[in-house]
Amino acid sequence: MTDVTTPAARPANPRFSSGPCAKIPGFSLDLLSDAPLGRSHRAAIGKAKLKEAIDLSREILGVPAGYRLGIVPASDTGAVEMALWGLLGPRPVEMLAWESFGEGWVTDVVKQLKLDATVRKAPYGEIVDFATVDFDRDVVFTWNGTTSGVRVPNGDAIPADRKGLTICDATSAAFAMDLPWDKLDVVTFSWQKVLGGEGGHGVLVLSPRAVERLETHTPAWPMPKIFRLTKSGRLIEGIFQGETINTPSMLCVEDYLVALKWARSIGGLTGLIARAEANAKAVRDFIAGKDWIADLAVDPATASTTSVCLRFTDARIADGAAFAKAVAKRLERQGVALDAGAYRDAPPGLRIWCGSTVETADVAALMPWIEWAFHAEIAAQTVAA
Ligand SMILES: Cc1ncc(COP(=O)(O)O)c(C=O)c1O
Numbered sequence: 224m225t226d227v228t229t230p231a232a233r234p235a236n237p238r239f240s241s242g243p244c245a246k247i248p249g250f251s252l253d254l255l256s257d258a259p260l261g262r263s264h265r266a267a268i269g270k271a272k273l274k275e276a277i278d279l280s281r282e283i284l285g286v287p288a289g290y291r292l293g294i295v296p297a298s299d300t301g302a303v304e305m306a307l308w309g310l311l312g313p314r315p316v317e318m319l320a321w322e323s324f325g326e327g328w329v330t331d332v333v334k335q336l337k338l339d340a341t342v343r344k345a346p347y348g349e350i351v352d353f354a355t356v357d358f359d360r361d362v363v364f365t366w367n368g369t370t371s372g373v374r375v376p377n378g379d380a381i382p383a384d385r386k387g388l389t390i391c392d393a394t395s396a397a398f399a400m401d402l403p404w405d406k407l408d409v410v411t412f413s414w415q416k417v418l419g420g421e422g423g424h425g426v427l428v429l430s431p432r433a434v435e436r437l438e439t440h441t442p443a444w445p446m447p448k449i450f451r452l453t454k455s456g457r458l459i460e461g462i463f464q465g466e467t468i469n470t471p472s473m474l475c476v477e478d479y480l481v482a483l484k485w486a487r488s489i490g491g492l493t494g495l496i497a498r499a500e501a502n503a504k505a506v507r508d509f510i511a512g513k514d515w516i517a518d519l520a521v522d523p524a525t526a527s528t529t530s531v532c533l534r535f536t537d538a539r540i541a542d543g544a545a546f547a548k549a550v551a552k553r554l555e556r557q558g559v560a561l562d563a564g565a566y567r568d569a570p571p572g573l574r575i576w577c578g579s580t581v582e583t584a585d586v587a588a589l590m591p592w593i594e595w596a597f598h599a600e601i602a603a604q605t606v607a608a
Contacts, residue, residue, distance in 0.1 A: 372532030
């Protein structure tokens with residue numbers, strides 16, 4: 224048996240959850256003391272906060288002029304559903320899926336909206352070959368597979384002169400990866416991912432072509448109030464100025480503003496991307512050359528820099544799911560990694576969130592603990608057998 228000593232150092236922050244993700248470094252509730260609590264979100268102060276959140280999001284993400292960015296109900300799911308229900312129907316649809324959330328959007332479109340979509344799936348760890356996709360159809364896909372650790376490497380395969388709309392769930396990509404805005408007609412995300420914000424609020428970004436679709440197409444199905452982006456055939460512009468459809472949490476808005484200002488202070492998008500990349504590199508440097516652990520991502524070109532998914536490859540492991548769960552439990556019990564088990568529908572393993580709010584020193588400190596927990600579990604399994 225390999226003798227692995229208990230690592231001396233621990234991550235200062237053991238929060239490696241893939242959502243809600245670690246708060247910004249140095250976070251404390253005191254930072255939210257400027258929240259206009261007990262005031263209407265439609266009062267001048269509330270509206271100003273919401274508008275500031277929209278403006279700062281646009282600035283940091285580099286959203287082009289002419290694109291709309293609005294805060295919508297029900298987190299990323301709400302934003303995706305608004306897009307699917309409001310836009311799809313007039314053109315043929317292609318649904319691309321390579322993990323659990325993408326598969327959820329397939330279910331919505333095929334089983335709920337009952338559209339006759341072409342469905343293209345890739346197994347966990349891979350993405351669909353974009354060369355096979357017809358972008359004259361409306362195409363729905365996830366930029367980063369949070370549960371499978373793979374991402375779209377760039378937008379090169381998406382034609383600039385496509386006739387269809389590209390609808391992209393970018394919730395675990397936005398703020399940590401470059402998004403090619405000219406290739407994306409709808410982008411959605413939530414605050415609880417890369418910026419370590421709170422759940423409940425979604426962000427919906429629309430290209431001018433998406434707006435045109437909304438204004439010229441009436442869905443064949445009923446549209447609940449929280450999905451409606453148009454009135455009398457015109458876009459409700461107020462939504463994209465901070466006049467939310469229903470009541471947001473001003474505490475969450477304040478928290479998001481604090482995170483956005485932190486993001487700006489570390490160099491904006493460039494700084495955010497660099498932090499995620501350094502974190503993911505710390506994991507991949509650690510697993511390189513080891514024969515007992517591997518990246519779930521098959522091709523390094525599509526390997527995620529936020530949700531890094533790992534699988535155990537040691538031949539001695541009898542029950543992969545039980546083993547991975549037991550390792551994650553050991554890490555949690557030691558207080559070195561919380562919520563680091565693979566997603567329930569994904570192949571067994573670990574998932575280390577490497578988004579921009581995570582400190583690289585914490586990722587580096589966690590790595591020897593993974594080795595320690597692996598060997599401890601192998602030993603426990605051997606004793607039990
Ligand atoms: C790719 C993807 N889409 C959608 C969601 C759902 O996000 P929310 O719970 O913010 O609606 C998640 C959450 O992890 C996700 O990873």
